[in-house]
Amino acid sequence: xxxHLPVLLVVVPLxxxxxxxxxxxxxxxWAVAVGATLWALYAALELLSQTMVSGAIHYELGGWTAPYxxxxxxxxxxxxxxxxxxxxxxxxxxxxxxxxxREITKDRIPLFYAAFILCLTGLLGIAVTGDVFNVFVFLxxxxxxxxxxxxxxxxxxxxxxxxxxxxxxxxxxTFIVIGIGLMYIMTGTLNMADLADRLPEVASxxxxxxxFTFLTVGITLKLALFPLHMWLPNAYTYAPxxxxxxxxxxxxxxxxxxxxxxxxTIFGATFSFDVxxxxxxxxxxxxxxxxxxxxxxxxxxxxxxxxxxSSVAQIGYMVLGISFVSVLGLTAGILxxxxxxxxxxALFMSMGCVMYRVGSVRLEQMNGLxxxxxxxxxxxxxxxLSLIGVPLTVGFVSKWYLVQAALxxxxxxxxxxxxxxxxLALMYVWKVVEVAYFREVDxxxxxxEAPLSLLAPTWVLVLGNLYFGINASESVGVATxxxxxxxxxx
Amino acid sequence: xxxLGLFNYWAVIFLMMVGFYTLIARGNLVKKIIGLNIFQTxxxxxxxxxxxxxxxxxxxxVKGGEDVSxxxxxxxxxxxxxxxxxxxxxxxxxxxxxxxxxxxxxxxxDEIQDESL
Numbered sequence: 001x002x003x004h005l006p007v008l009l010v011v012v013p014l015x016x017x018x019x020x021x022x023x024x025x026x027x028x029x030w031a032v033a034v035g036a037t038l039w040a041l042y043a044a045l046e047l048l049s050q051t052m053v054s055g056a057i058h059y060e061l062g063g064w065t066a067p068y069x070x071x072x073x074x075x076x077x078x079x080x081x082x083x084x085x086x087x088x089x090x091x092x093x094x095x096x097x098x099x100x101x102r103e104i105t106k107d108r109i110p111l112f113y114a115a116f117i118l119c120l121t122g123l124l125g126i127a128v129t130g131d132v133f134n135v136f137v138f139l140x141x142x143x144x145x146x147x148x149x150x151x152x153x154x155x156x157x158x159x160x161x162x163x164x165x166x167x168x169x170x171x172x173x174t175f176i177v178i179g180i181g182l183m184y185i186m187t188g189t190l191n192m193a194d195l196a197d198r199l200p201e202v203a204s205x206x207x208x209x210x211x212f213t214f215l216t217v218g219i220t221l222k223l224a225l226f227p228l229h230m231w232l233p234n235a236y237t238y239a240p241x242x243x244x245x246x247x248x249x250x251x252x253x254x255x256x257x258x259x260x261x262x263x264x265t266i267f268g269a270t271f272s273f274d275v276x277x278x279x280x281x282x283x284x285x286x287x288x289x290x291x292x293x294x295x296x297x298x299x300x301x302x303x304x305x306x307x308x309x310s311s312v313a314q315i316g317y318m319v320l321g322i323s324f325v326s327v328l329g330l331t332a333g334i335l336x337x338x339x340x341x342x343x344x345x346a347l348f349m350s351m352g353c354v355m356y357r358v359g360s361v362r363l364e365q366m367n368g369l370x371x372x373x374x375x376x377x378x379x380x381x382x383x384x385l386s387l388i389g390v391p392l393t394v395g396f397v398s399k400w401y402l403v404q405a406a407l408x409x410x411x412x413x414x415x416x417x418x419x420x421x422x423x424l425a426l427m428y429v430w431k432v433v434e435v436a437y438f439r440e441v442d443x444x445x446x447x448x449e450a451p452l453s454l455l456a457p458t459w460v461l462v463l464g465n466l467y468f469g470i471n472a473s474e475s476v477g478v479a480t481x482x483x484x485x486x487x488x489x490x
Numbered sequence: 491x492x493x494l495g496l497f498n499y500w501a502v503i504f505l506m507m508v509g510f511y512t513l514i515a516r517g518n519l520v521k522k523i524i525g526l527n528i529f530q531t532x533x534x535x536x537x538x539x540x541x542x543x544x545x546x547x548x549x550x551x552v553k554g555g556e557d558v559s560x561x562x563x564x565x566x567x568x569x570x571x572x573x574x575x576x577x578x579x580x581x582x583x584x585x586x587x588x589x590x591x592x593x594x595x596x597x598x599x600d601e602i603q604d605e606s607l
Contacts, residue, residue: 133568140575147582156593157606163519163586170526170579171513177533177572184565185540 175218241352289316368441
């Protein structure tokens with residue numbers, strides 16, 4: 001069975017989704033979702049350990065040989081992404097049971113879990129596949145289910161947020177299909193490894209740079225790189241808490257992975273960055289994202305929206321790491337994929353706890369929550385410290401590598417912007433801390449601590465923030481390996 | 491190739507721009523979805539066109555004809571998938587429009603924005 005793991009990783013959740021919908025009982029559908037996510041986590045960890053020991057795994061679907069049939073390829077880079085997605089999925093599902101009961105009407109809960117599992121399937125599929133058209137199919141599976149999930153939010157603005165995301169997301173996906181089509185015109189292949197072999201011969205034509213451009217716009221739209229992030233703040237703000245926690249820590253990460261896969265593995269670093277000079281676009285946009293979006297975050301009154309803008313800034317850090325085009329820079333970027341998933345997961349989950357008890361995450365309703373909900377707000381504080389990049393948290397490890405990568409290339413001002421970003425993060429995290437800890441709680445509201453089934457998954461992520469912040473050797477090891485594979489130095 | 495030989499590609503570009511413009515410029519949410527549809531359809535035609543090989547016949551094996559050239563069927567298959575995706579996107583989009591109409595009482599973008607304040 002282990003040789004079929006790459007495909008079972010995707011197929012098991014894919015089959016579980018309709019089962020969850022057909023069972024049509026909130027508890028049973030939830031149990032199916034737990035089973036599917038736990039399976040995905042097991043398969044993901046198993047795949048990661050196999051690739052770290054024995055290199056890339058190639059799996060041919062239906063036994064059709066590689067360039068003609070669809071192939072799944074798992075190496076250190078995508079095994080890492082698969083682990084992130086599966087881990088967050090496995091933590092959000094137990095969390096979702098109570099949170100969803102509170103935020104979604106009962107008859108929609110089974111469908112919620114079906115859409116949730118489908119979203120997970122799509123994200124895992126994007127990560128493991130070695131076929132570019134397959135990427136598009138899985139991208140749409142994850143996106144369509146994400147639109148449905150976001151639209152389930154209580155506020156009616158969730159509907160318009162979802163619609164806006166649908167329009168922009170579909171345009172992004174269609175741009176990706178155009179890019180893939182233009183590559184197919186020139187090479188006649190859809191297999192990633194085969195494309196990487198054949199593209200250099202035709203790279204001097206006009207079609208390939210056009211394909212490259214379409215892919216760049218499409219993918220950066222999906223990963224919400226400034227200024228293509230317009231869909232993100234509303235979608236994160238009005239989606240149900242569990243959905244925000246899941247999508248914020250996985251969907252954009254998978255899009256960053258796509259960026260890495262297309263521009264390093266398929267087009268090759270030489271074409272992408274020496275010929276097309278992609279880094280000259282990515283780096284300024286990443287720096288603007290870090291500063292501008294952190295500034296916007298400072299002025300938000302809704303904490304989920306504040307964290308959403310902070311997410312756009314954090315995506316800036318990942319893209320900044322990639323735009324150095326060095327092993328150290330890529331390591332920082334890939335490491336931040338994981339670290340940001342840990343911190344944003346913890347932060348959005350703690351806001352889900354607040355939503356559960358208070359019914360709102362607006363700052364004016366969070367007075368004195370540090371006393372009323374000590375564990376929830378402590379989780380927020382640790383996550384916030386991690387966001388700032390305080391030592392002993394994962395945020396520090398990411399920033400350490402980012403600053404090192406900047407200094408390696410003598411870019412002092414860039415290192416300065418990274419540190420400025422930390423200061424701005426301190427300001428918006430402090431804003432929440434100030435309200436929660438230094439204002440009097442209204443005793444008449446009778447707010448108590450969130451239930452254990454919400455706190456436990458949140459704290460697993462919080463402890464992950466601390467553990468991988470203190471003992472970073474494992475995560476840095478995998479990230480370095482992935483960076484070396486992507487740059488082809490291994 | 492002459493300009494006329496590239497007719498399909500001109501059609502693709504025209505449809506793509508029409509769809510994209512509708513998508514951006516129209517405030518009516520249903521029109522936006524239709525714009526998105528036209529935009530996606532142009533990509534379908536792009537794929538179908540690239541599968542055609544000059545002088546090629548339908549990709550059904552011809553007995554005894556070694557020198558027969560066939561059109562490439564793979565783009566057709568790919569686009570079948572993309573059509574399904576397009577239909578699903580429209581369905582989700584239009585059902586969102588219905589929910590928006592129920593919640594806001596309008597499907598005009600500017601009126602929804604006034605309502606949301």
